[in-house]
Every structure is written in structure tokens, then in C-alpha cells.
Amino acid sequence: MPDAHLRVFRGDSSTEGRFEEFDVPVEEGMVVLDALHWIQGHAAPDLAVRWNCKAAKCGSCSAEVDGRPHLMCKTRLSDFDLEQTITVEPMRAFPLIRDLVTDVSWNYEVNKTIQPFTPPTDVPQEDWRWQQEDIERVQEYRKCIECFLCQDVCHVLRNHETERPFMGPRYLVRAAGLEMHPIDQADRREYLKDSGGIGFCNITKCCTEVCPEHIKITDNAIIPLKERVADAYYDPIGWAWRKLRGGDAESGARAELPVLQGNPPQTDEAPD
Amino acid sequence: MPDLTNLETHAHDVLVIGAGGAGLRAAIEAKAFGADVGLVCKSLLGKAHTVMAEGGVAAALGHVAPEDTWQVHFRDTMVGGKYLGNPRMAELHAKEAPDRVRELEAWGAVFDRTPDGRILQRPFGGHSYSRLAHVGDRTGLEMIRTLQDRAVALGIQVYMECTITQLISGADGVRGGFGYWRTTGRPVAFAAKAIVLATGGTGRAYEVTSNSWEYSGDGQALAYEAGAELIDMEFVQFHPTGMVWPPGVRGLLVTEAVRGEGGILRNAKGERFMWKYLPDERRAEYAETDEEAARWVTALSQGHETDARRPPELSTRDNVARAIYTEVKEGRGTQHGGVFLDISYLPAETVRRKLPSMYEQFKELADVDITRGPMEVGPTTHYAMGGIRVGAETGATTVPGLFAAGEVAAGLHGANRLGGNSLSDLLVFGARAGAAAARQASSKDAQPYLDPVQLQGANGALAAPLERPEGEDPYAIQRDLQEMMQRLVGIFRVEADLDEAIRQLAELRRRWQVVKATGGRAYNPGWNLVFELGNSLTVSEAIARSARQRTESRGAHSRLDYPASDDATWNGLNSVVTRAADGTMSVSATPLPQMSDELRSLLGGEH
Ligand SMILES: Cc1cc2nc3c(=O)[nH]c(=O)nc-3n(C[C@H](O)[C@H](O)[C@H](O)COP(=O)(O)OP(=O)(O)OC[C@H]3O[C@@H](n4cnc5c(N)ncnc54)[C@H](O)[C@@H]3O)c2cc1C
Ligand code: SF4
Ligand code: SF4
Ligand code: FES
Numbered sequence: 001m002p003d004a005h006l007r008v009f010r011g012d013s014s015t016e017g018r019f020e021e022f023d024v025p026v027e028e029g030m031v032v033l034d035a036l037h038w039i040q041g042h043a044a045p046d047l048a049v050r051w052n053c054k055a056a057k058c059g060s061c062s063a064e065v066d067g068r069p070h071l072m073c074k075t076r077l078s079d080f081d082l083e084q085t086i087t088v089e090p091m092r093a094f095p096l097i098r099d100l101v102t103d104v105s106w107n108y109e110v111n112k113t114i115q116p117f118t119p120p121t122d123v124p125q126e127d128w129r130w131q132q133e134d135i136e137r138v139q140e141y142r143k144c145i146e147c148f149l150c151q152d153v154c155h156v157l158r159n160h161e162t163e164r165p166f167m168g169p170r171y172l173v174r175a176a177g178l179e180m181h182p183i184d185q186a187d188r189r190e191y192l193k194d195s196g197g198i199g200f201c202n203i204t205k206c207c208t209e210v211c212p213e214h215i216k217i218t219d220n221a222i223i224p225l226k227e228r229v230a231d232a233y234y235d236p237i238g239w240a241w242r243k244l245r246g247g248d249a250e251s252g253a254r255a256e257l258p259v260l261q262g263n264p265p266q267t268d269e270a271p272d
Numbered sequence: 273m274p275d276l277t278n279l280e281t282h283a284h285d286v287l288v289i290g291a292g293g294a295g296l297r298a299a300i301e302a303k304a305f306g307a308d309v310g311l312v313c314k315s316l317l318g319k320a321h322t323v324m325a326e327g328g329v330a331a332a333l334g335h336v337a338p339e340d341t342w343q344v345h346f347r348d349t350m351v352g353g354k355y356l357g358n359p360r361m362a363e364l365h366a367k368e369a370p371d372r373v374r375e376l377e378a379w380g381a382v383f384d385r386t387p388d389g390r391i392l393q394r395p396f397g398g399h400s401y402s403r404l405a406h407v408g409d410r411t412g413l414e415m416i417r418t419l420q421d422r423a424v425a426l427g428i429q430v431y432m433e434c435t436i437t438q439l440i441s442g443a444d445g446v447r448g449g450f451g452y453w454r455t456t457g458r459p460v461a462f463a464a465k466a467i468v469l470a471t472g473g474t475g476r477a478y479e480v481t482s483n484s485w486e487y488s489g490d491g492q493a494l495a496y497e498a499g500a501e502l503i504d505m506e507f508v509q510f511h512p513t514g515m516v517w518p519p520g521v522r523g524l525l526v527t528e529a530v531r532g533e534g535g536i537l538r539n540a541k542g543e544r545f546m547w548k549y550l551p552d553e554r555r556a557e558y559a560e561t562d563e564e565a566a567r568w569v570t571a572l573s574q575g576h577e578t579d580a581r582r583p584p585e586l587s588t589r590d591n592v593a594r595a596i597y598t599e600v601k602e603g604r605g606t607q608h609g610g611v612f613l614d615i616s617y618l619p620a621e622t623v624r625r626k627l628p629s630m631y632e633q634f635k636e637l638a639d640v641d642i643t644r645g646p647m648e649v650g651p652t653t654h655y656a657m658g659g660i661r662v663g664a665e666t667g668a669t670t671v672p673g674l675f676a677a678g679e680v681a682a683g684l685h686g687a688n689r690l691g692g693n694s695l696s697d698l699l700v701f702g703a704r705a706g707a708a709a710a711r712q713a714s715s716k717d718a719q720p721y722l723d724p725v726q727l728q729g730a731n732g733a734l735a736a737p738l739e740r741p742e743g744e745d746p747y748a749i750q751r752d753l754q755e756m757m758q759r760l761v762g763i764f765r766v767e768a769d770l771d772e773a774i775r776q777l778a779e780l781r782r783r784w785q786v787v788k789a790t791g792g793r794a795y796n797p798g799w800n801l802v803f804e805l806g807n808s809l810t811v812s813e814a815i816a817r818s819a820r821q822r823t824e825s826r827g828a829h830s831r832l833d834y835p836a837s838d839d840a841t842w843n844g845l846n847s848v849v850t851r852a853a854d855g856t857m858s859v860s861a862t863p864l865p866q867m868s869d870e871l872r873s874l875l876g877g878e879h
Contacts, residue, residue, distance in 0.1 A: 012794060029518020029638065041747040045798030046791025050316070052484040055524050055633055057413065058319045074636045097455050098795040105432075108317065108424075116425040117380030125378055129389030135382050139407065142382060142414060146318055181380070 001026045004082050006035055008047070009089040012098040020044070021085070026077055032088060033061050033072040036100070048099035056212055059147030063100050064089045069149040069210045091152040095261050104148050106260045110167050113195060113255035114175055118186040130182045141177035141221060143213040144170065150207035150217060156200045157260060165257035166197040169207035169217045176221035179228065189232045195255045198222070198229060274459060276724070276731055283463040284310035284429070285713035286706070287449060289436050290470030290491065292320030293412075293695060294678025296419035297372075297702030298468045298709065303426050305710035310462060311423065312431045314454065314486055318420050321472050321484060321679075322698065325412025326527035326629065328394055328404030329699070330692035331369035335386050336393045337401035342366040343874050344400050349693060350875060352398040352588050353657075353686025354827040354837070356504065356846065359867040360664035361684045365693070365700050372699035373405050381418040383407055387575060395532050395572065398588040398690040400557075402572075409527050409629045415695060434460060436490070437803050438730040439467070439498045440722050445672025446498060447720035450730040454800060457793020459731055463722050465713035466673050468705050469495060469660065473679040474508075474811045476804070478653035478762075479754040482514055482525040488804035489811030491680035495660045496810060500669040502849040503862070504658035504682045505811070506818035506829045509689055510763050512592035514652025516610035521637045523652040526613065526630065528691045530647075531585040533626050534569035535615040537596070538646070539604035545611070546584035549595035558584050573622060590688045590828045593651040597763050600650065610650035616643055651763060655694065656811075657685040657828065658818070661848070664865070667705030673712060677705035687827025737802045743788030746801045753780055753808060761816050766832045770820040777813045784809060817859045818847040 003023040011017025022043055024035045033051055040047050052058040054073045061072040066080070066087050080086050094102035150169040151157055157168050167175075175192060178184050192198045201222055208217045215221070286302040288295045291313035299311045313320060332345040345366035350357055377383065377391065383405050384392040393402045407414040423430070436451035440461070448463040471491030475483030496502055513526040531537075539545050550558055559565040559581045571578030585592065596611050605611060615623055620643035624631050627642070634640040634647055659682035660669050667675040678698045685693060737743070760773040784806060789799035824838035825831050837843075845861040852858045 027519045030520045031637070034520040040797060041751070045745065045747060045789070046796040048795035048797060052315055052319045052321075052486065053324045054484070054521070055324065056636065057324050057410070057629065058484075060315065060319050076636075101455075101795050103455075104316065108432075111421075112424055116421055119378060119380075125374060128377070130385055131389055132385045132392075135385065138382050142407075142417065143410065145323075145413065178380075181382070 001028075002082055004035060004077050005085040006039070007085045007087045008036070008039070008099070010047070010099050011096070013096050017096070019087070026082065030077045031073055032065055032070070032075045032077065032086070035077065036072065036088070048097070048101045050101055057145060059145035062091055062147045062149050062152065064091060069152050071147060071149070071212050074212065091148065093152040093154075093158040093260070094148070106258060107146070107148055107151060107170065109258040110171050111174065113257055114171060114178070115186045115188055115191065117178055117181065117184055119183055120185050123183070128183060134182055137220065138177050138181050140215055141173045141180075143215055144173050145213060146170065147212060149210045149212065153206045153210050155204065155206065160260065160262045162197065162200055164197055165259055166200040167257060169201075169222065171196070172198065172201070172225060173215060173217055173221045176225050179225065189229045191255060192225060193229050193233070195257055197257075198226060201226075274731070274735075276459065276727055279459060279461055279727065281461045281463065281722070282310060282431075283719045284308050285464065286310070286466050286468065286709045287312065287462050287464035288468045288470060288706070289449060290320070290472060290678065290680070291317055291430065292322040292470060292472055292678060293415055293419060293698035294680075294702040295320075295468065295470030296416070296423050297699050298470055298677055298706030299423055299428050300419065300426060301703040301706030302468070302710040303428055305707055305714075307710035307713050310429050310431060310464070312434050312436060312449075312451070312462070314435050315433065317430055317432050318416055320416065321486065322412045322416045322695070324525070325415070325695055326409040326525065327396060327529040327532065328406030328411045328692050329369075329373055329415065329695035330396070330399060330403050330690065331373040331405060331696055332366060332403060333370050333373065333391060333393060333405065335390045340401040340403060345369070345403065346871065347874050348399050349684070349690060350686070352688055352690040354688060355843065356686030356826065356864065358664055358683035358865055359871050360865060361701070363871055364664060364704070365684055365697060368700045369696040372696065372703065376415060376418050376699070379418050379422045381414050383414070394529065395582065395586065396528055396691040397531065397586045397592070399692065404532070404692040406529070408625070409529050409627050411695065435800065435803065436494065437734055438726070439494050439674070440726050440730075441498055441671075442720065442723065446674045448722050450727055452734060455795055457796065457799070459734065461722055461727060463719050465716040465720065466675065466709035468667070468709050469674065469676040469680050470678045470702065471680045473656040474808070474815070475653045475656070477753060477757045477808045477812045477815070479758040480514065480523040481653040482511060482523055483653065485804070488808045489656075490804065490807045491676065492659055492814070493807035493810040495669055495671065495674065495676065496814070496849070496851055498671050498674065499851065500671045500674060501661040502659060502682070502814055503661045503846045504686070504818070505814040505849055506822050506847060507657035507687050507827060508653060508815060509589060509655035509657060509828050510593040510651040511654035512589055512596050512651055513613055513649040515638065516648050516650040517608040518638060524633070524637070525652065525654065526647060526649050527627070528589070530613060530615055530627060530630060531583070533615065534572065534583070534618060535585060535613050536583070537585050537592070538612045538614060539599045540606050540611070541604055543604070545599050545604070546587065546592065546595060549591060550584050550587055551591065554587070558582055558587070573618065588688055589691065593763060594830060596649070597651055606648050608648055610648040612646035613649045614646035616645055620644075655679065655689055657687065657689050658682045658815070665704065666708035667701055668708060675705040675709045677701040687829060734803070737787050737789040738793070738799060740786065740788045743786040744783045746787050746789065746798055746805055749780055749783050749787065750801065750805055750808070753805070753812065756780075757812055761812070761819060764830050764832050765819050767820065770816055773816040774813065774820065777809060777816060781809050813857055814849040817857060818849060821847055821859050821861070
């Protein structure tokens with residue numbers, strides 16, 4: 001088999017980055033992450049890349065391959081024309097740490113602002129009975145492996161379009177999983193509207209397209225949440241009533257989201 | 273070498289090293305006891321091995337089989353472990369697992385449901401009843417996310433992408449840890465009144481493994497260096513079904529749930545070979561014909577009761593792994609050196625719903641549609657039954673102030689772990705270790721003082737590979753180690769190979785002592801590997817020496833030169849590895865803890 005030609009971003013936040021080229025011997029079934037491991041083992045031992053499971057289960061190995069967001073452990077070299085050079089770059093929405101590794105800590109900070117699972121206090125757990133079909137939707141949201149590829153492609157985050165922070169598709173998925181849990185009691189709508197910035201999403205569906213877990217982020221999570229939020233604001237009486245019923249569970253309504261710093265990888269060369 | 277005058281130092285009542293299921297559960301419990309907790313992990317939060325677990329978590333909830341009780345779970349665990357497990361641990365585990373699983377549900381986990389709306393349980397090898405609570409085949413993801421969210425909600429301080437390279441001790445036991453930030457390479461120290469190690473397993477020492485780069489046995493090696501005892505190190509679980517093709521995915525796990533849902537193993541000649549390999553004393557528990565096994569699968573998929581017995585594929589892992597290895601060795605393997613595992617005779621829709629991530633994994637990585645044809649599988653290094661010796665009630669190691677839980681600790685699984693018993697182990701003993709560590713911390717007033725000489729030593733060791741002008745390439749040493757362990761200390765072992773392995777390990781260590789890392793400190797995997805490789809060498813030596821000492825075959829440890837179990841000599845004896853005063857590794861054996869009469873009667877007087 002011919003060699004694959006990889007063009008890999010190298011650099012850190014303090015310097016101008018550059019692309020380095022490597023010829024990698026190809027084996028059948030090889031994925032981009034295998035090629036990077038070959039480079040580490042034979043040509044550039046300090047090449048920085050995150051990975052753990054190698055099976056699309058942990059969401060560590062996110063990067064942009066030929067300008068498209070991918071999990072590198074399930075991106076097959078055979079999907080590319082090996083005559084052409086394959087360009088591998090870090091995710092652009094997040095500040096660069098080194099090479100293919102970016103600082104995704106902002107996501108973990110956003111997560112902290114979401115009101116966690118809030119079960120009822122007056123129903124004993126023995127009586128929690130849910131049918132499989134009632135939880136299938138919630139299980140879909142919970143398939144998320146936190147690869148942050150959806151955050152990476154969402155134009156609101158990627159282009160730093162808002163002064164006010166936007167929680168991004170990943171955390172709308174998480175919020176949906178909580179809001180639609182059969183027995184969760186909290187009401188996160190004010191939070192979603194005011195702190196989470198759900199209104200910034202204009203339903204471009206880019207997030208859904210890249211989700212490796214095939215979660216229908218826009219249709220199944222964001223749109224239903226938007227409807228719930230709209231309901232609350234156009235049907236204030238119903239909302240107040242539901243809020244009363246929900247007891248005094250905290251809603252996390254006034255949580256402040258951190259600001260996502262823009263410092264994406266810079267090179268003087270345009271990726272081709 | 274960065275000087276240590278401004279060393280970044282954090283202090284906590286309890287320091288938990290490792291943020292998989294065991295570490296998170298320990299941190300949550302310690303926090304509940306009022307301790308101030310710090311939690312350190314090498315990867316990002318939520319990426320630990322636990323996230324990859326597929327099949328389920330074992331607990332005698334009795335939702336599918338009301339006859340299931342803790343007593344049966346206890347017995348299955350002891351039998352599966354060939355009576356080498358710590359009986360008290362097996363008892364606590366079986367008794368407490370149901371509460372620990374229900375607790376996850378109370379914290380937001382959404383398990384698959386039975387028709388009457390409760391947590392669904394699936395069958396697995398070696399478990400007498402349908403016992404594994406699960407979420408499709410992504411149970412570990414559900415578990416780690418639930419625990420992670422809980423830990424975050426409780427405000428536990430997490431230090432991500434931070435590697436601990438050495439424990440700092442004093443006359444009174446451990447006092448803290450030294451390590452570095454992977455993102456910057458800068459050193460950092462933690463002072464703590466009690467420490468819980470929850471760093472997982474050792475599989476990276478082998479070439480074919482389901483384990484990630486994290487599994488270099490850091491916790492085992494850190495504890496060993498600090499004077500703790502390791503036990504049962506010869507028992508390495510080779511999971512029977514890893515992927516064998518294409519080469520890049522060799523070793524990736526194919527969950528046992530495939531067999532739990534009815535998957536059939538066949539050799540290249542089309543023979544269902546597992547019939548041949550059922551051990552005589554257990555044969556009565558398995559179906560006798562294809563027809564009976566098929567009835568069992570139908571009953572399972574339709575959720576009704578049956579008098580049919582389980583298929584032979586659900587024998588224990590050690591047995592199935594040896595069977596596959598033997599079939600291939602004797603020339604009945606597939607083109608790529610595996611055997612076939614077939615679930616495609618079930619309706620495609622059932623396969624996709626029950627095994628969604630297996631379906632995806634084969635489709636995306638191997639171009640195989642498992643609803644239409646068989647998978648090719650072979651054994652893969654999967655789990656360490658051995659590890660740090662701990663007390664059953666508290667997870668206390670033999671070093672004061674140091675606790676351990678999860679895969680890094682040993683005792684529950686004996687000579688062979690049953691599938692699903694790890695996730696429950698993490699929960700039960702994670703919680704116990706967290707509570708004990710918090711109690712220990714509350715008995716100390718002042719934060720311990722970290723000895724600057726030890727910190728300097730750790731700092732120097734960290735810097736050395738970058739400062740050497742030239743030396744060995746860490747990746748090359750790792751490749752040689754993995755190839756050697758796979759060849760000489762694999763599924764079947766003989767004395768001559770083990771002697772050779774011990775000799776080669778000494779040589780590999782000599783090369784490791786002059787290893788050279790290139791590049792800087794910030795996010796440098798080659799440099800980071802040096803430390804991990806040192807730990808892999810330590811645990812590999814412990815595995816090889818323990819395997820050499822045990823002159824019998826038992827559970828996952830199979831000796832070609834001693835093919836039978838030798839109850840007269842070895843029954844009830846665990847191997848122990850310690851660091852001798854001169855720094856060399858010493859191996860001995862110790863009797864199992866005593867079993868109460870109640871537990872003994874549960875084993876039916878068998879032992
Ligand atoms: C593919 C796969 C499928 C599995 N399926 C099942 C299943 O269905 N059921 C079941 O019961 N078991 C299963 N297992 C086994 C089970 O998943 C593991 O045994 C278990 O998750 C180990 O959990 P742990 O908490 O001990 O360690 P882990 O989850 O591995 O966590 C270890 C933690 O320690 C950290 N760490 C390690 N070294 C250091 C260091 N030096 N400094 C700082 N931090 C460190 C790591 O970063 C990580 O956070 C499976 C295993 C694999 C690999
Ligand atoms: S649909 Fe909304 S969240 Fe998704 S990428 Fe578009 S704007 Fe972002
Ligand atoms: S929702 Fe999908 S794309 Fe977004 S982080 Fe989760 S798995 Fe990744
Ligand atoms: S390495 Fe886990 S998703 Fe790629």
C-alpha cells in the first residue's frame with residue numbers, strides 16, 4: 001500500500017504555529033489516530049494529541065481533518081484520497097495548548113452552572129417506575145461522549161459572535177436530558193433563556209451533522225427546549241403554576257457562564 | 273530542572289488519585305463525611321477507563337430473576353475466582369452492590385427498564401441469574417457521567433490532566449503526592465491527611481489489549497515503592513473476545529454482552545467449539561444441545577421464563593479465552609487468527625437496539641455489519657485481578673494513610689473476575705475507601721509536612737530524561753516490553769519463558785534508566801511515557817515473578833508445565849510481592865483471610 005501524506009499542525013499558544021509533513025506507511029483499516037501514533041513512535045515523539053479508548057467511546061481525540069471536525073479514532077484513512085495530503089489541525093473554537101490539544105476547560109465550567117438532577121423528595125425510590133419508551137429520548141441525550149465537536153462547529157462559539165456567553169449545543173443536550181427526565185423537578189427555563197443564551201441558536205443544525213453519537217441535537221434537544229422556554233414566556237400563568245408545583249427547587253437561574261476566550265491556533269499558512 | 277522554591281502546593285483532607293468509577297465514588301463518599309477532597313486524574317474528567325465499560329454492573333437486585341440474592345452472587349464470585357477471592361470482600365460486595373446501583377439511579381442514571389418499569393438486568397458469564405444492570409452497551413458511560421455530575425454538584429475540587437509520579441511519605445505513613453501538569457509540564461505537590469489510590473489497571477504492558485495508555489499500573493507501582501504489598505499479580509484477565517482485524521483495532525473489546533444476548537462462537541470449520549471446553553464439574557449448568565441453547569436465547573429476548581439452560585458461550589472468561597486460543601493454535605482459526613462470533617441470526621433491529629455501540633464499532637472500524645455476518649474475535653489483555661492488598665472493610669493498604677479501590681486494588685476477584693463485577697466493585701469499595709479515608713483524615717489535626725528532600729528527588733527523576741544529552745527512545749522500549757510480555761507471559765505460561773521474561777525485564781530496565789525524551793515539558797507524550805513505562809516495568813516484573821512462583825494452573829493463570837490445579841499446595845494461597853530493603857522485588861505467599869461459617873456453608877461445603 002502507498003504511504004499516506006499527513007500535514008499536521010504543530011505549535012503552542014506562545015508561538016506562531018506551522019504545519020509539519022509526514023509520510024506514514026498505511027495498513028488496512030488504519031485510522032487517523034493510528035497514523036499520529038505512528039508519527040509519535042517513529043518521527044515526532046513529542047507530538048501532542050489526546051486519546052483514550054480508540055473506539056469512539058470517550059470523546060478525547062477530537063480534531064479537524066481536512067477542515068472537518070472528526071473523532072480521529074474513527075476516521076479511516078481509506079475515506080481519503082491518499083494521493084492528496086491529509087491536513088490535521090486542532091479544534092478551532094478553543095484556545096490552543098499544543099499541537100492537536102486544545103484547552104476545553106471552559107466546557108467544564110459551563111457544566112457547573114446547570115442545576116443538577118433534582119428528584120422528588122416525596123416519592124420513595126421503590127415507586128420510580130418508567131417504561132422503556134418513556135426514557136428512550138433521555139437515553140439519547142445521555143449518549144453524549146463530550147467530544148465537544150458540536151461546540152467546535154457551532155458558529156456562535158466558533159466565531160465568538162456574542163458578548164454574552166452561549167452554553168452551546170453540548171450543554172443544551174445535557175439540559176434537555178435533565179428537563180425531560182421522567183421525574184426531575186427542577187425548572188431550568190429561566191436559566192436557559194437568560195444565562196444559557198438559548199436564543200443565540202438559530203437552528204443551523206451544524207452541531208447535529210457532526211455528532212459522532214448521532215444525537216439529533218437540534219431536532220430532539222434544542223427545539224423542544226426552545227418551545228418550553230417560549231411556553232414559559234407566552235404562558236406566564238401556566239409557568240408560575242408549574243413552578244409552584246415544582247416546589248422550591250433551585251433553578252440555577254442566575255448562574256453566570258464564563259466567557260470562552262478566543263485564541264484559536266494561528267498559522268500564516270491557510271489550511272487547504 | 274525547575275527549582276522548587278515556588279512549588280505549587282495544594283492541601284486537602286483526602287486526596288483521591290484517579291477519577292474513574294472508584295475514584296469518583298470515593299471522593300463523593302469522603303465529601304459526604306465532611307472531608308475536603310481533591311481529585312486528580314491523568315486525562316480529562318470523564319475519560320477514564322470506566323467510560324468504556326459496556327456490558328453492565330452486577331448486583332443481585334432480583335428484578336428479572338426474583339430468586340437472585342446476595343448469597344448467590346457471593347457464591348458465583350467465589351466460584352468464578354476459583355476460591356482465591358477474599359471471602360469478606362465478596363460478601364460485602366454482593367450485599368452492598370444493589371444499594372450502590374439504586375443510588376446511581378437516585379443521582380440521575382437512566383438504566384434500561386423491565387416491562388414493569390424497574391432496572392433491567394442481563395445475563396453474563398458465570399452469573400447464575402440475569403444480574404447486570406445496564407444501559408444498552410454503554411453502561412460505563414452512564415455510570416461515570418452520573419458520578420461525575422454528582423461530584424461536580426458537590427463542589428469537589430478536580431485537577432485534570434495531572435499525573436502523580438511519586439507518593440511522599442513520613443514515619444507516620446503517606447503524606448501526599450508529587451506530580452506534574454500534563455498541559456505545562458510544571459511540577460505540583462499535594463499534601464493530604466489520607467490518600468485513596470484509584471488508578472486502574474496494568475494492561476498496557478501487553479501488545480494486544482483493550483486498555484488505554486493510562487493503564488501502566490501507576491497506582492500499583494506508586495504503592496509498591498511506598499512499601500505496600502501487591503497480591504495476585506499473576507492473574508491477568510485475557511478477555512476472550514477482542515477485535516482481531518484490521519490491525520489498528522486489534523485488541524479493542526467486543527463486549528461479553530454479545531454472548532449474553534445469544535452470540536455463538538464458531539471456528540473456521542463452522543464448529544460450535546465451546547461444547548468441548550465446558551469443565552466437567554460445571555457442565556450441568558449449561559445447555560446440552562443447540563436447541564436448548566436456542567430456547568434460552570428466545571426466552572431471554574422475549575422476556576419470559578424458561579427451563580432451558582444457558583449456552584456454552586457463557587462459561588467463565590478464563591475458560592472461553594483458553595478455548596479460543598487453543599482453537600486458533602490448533603489450526604482452526606480464521607484468516608486473521610481469530611474465531612467467529614455470530615449474533616446475526618437475531619433480528620437486525622434487536623441487535624442494533626441491544627448492542628448499538630458494537631454495531632457501530634464494527635461498521636465504522638472493520639466494515640462488518642454484525643446484523644448480517646459474524647465478527648472475528650480473539651483474546652485480549654483486559655483486566656488485572658491482582659493489585660494492591662487492601663483490608664476488606666476499608667480498602668486500607670499495608671501503608672498507614674494509604675487506601676486503594678477499584679481495579680488497582682486486589683482481593684475481590686481472586687483468580688478470575690466475572691464480567692460486571694468490576695463496575696460493582698468500584699462502587700462498593702470506592703465508597704468504603706472514601707469513608708475510611710475521611711475518618712482517618714478527621715483524626716489528624718494538622719496538614720502533614722512534605723519532606724523537601726523527597727520532593728527534590730521526585731523533581732529530579734522527572735526532569736532527568738529531558739536533560740540527558742542522548743539515550744534510549746521510550747517508544748522503542750515500550751514496543752519491546754509489550755512484545756515480550758505478550759510472547760512470554762501470555763495466556764499459557766511455562767517456567768523457561770518466565771525465567772527468560774524476568775531476565776529480559778532486567779535488561780529493559782537498564783535501557784529505561786538511560787532513556788531520553790526530546791522536546792519540551794508542555795504536553796509532551798514522549799516524556800510522559802517515560803514515567804509510565806517505568807511503572808509498566810515494575811508491574812510486569814511482579815506479574816512474571818508471581819506467575820513463576822505459582823506452580824499450578826488456576827483461573828486466568830495457566831501453566832503448560834503444571835496444567836492442573838494443585839489444591840494440596842496452592843489452594844487458599846495468594847502470592848505477595850513486596851519491595852525488599854535492598855530495593856529488589858521479593859515474592860512469597862500468604863493464606864487467604866478466614867471465612868466465616870455462614871459463608872462457608874454458602875459454598876456448599878465445597879471449600
Ligand atoms: C473496554 C472495556 C469494557 C469493560 N466493560 C466492563 C463491564 O461491562 N462491566 C464491568 O464490570 N467492567 C468492565 N470493564 C472493566 C472496568 O471498566 C474497569 O475495571 C473499571 O472501569 C476500572 O475503574 P477504576 O475506577 O478502577 O479505574 P479507571 O476508570 O481506569 O480510572 C483510573 C483513573 O486513574 C487516573 N490515573 C491513573 N494513573 C494516574 C496517575 N499516575 N496520576 C493521576 N491519575 C492517574 C486515570 O486518569 C483515571 O482517571 C471494562 C473494561 C474495558 C477496558
Ligand atoms: S443548531 Fe444552534 S447550537 Fe447547533 S450549531 Fe447551529 S446555532 Fe449552534
Ligand atoms: S452532543 Fe454529540 S457532538 Fe456534542 S459533545 Fe456530545 S457527543 Fe460530541
Ligand atoms: S480515543 Fe476515545 S473517542 Fe477517540
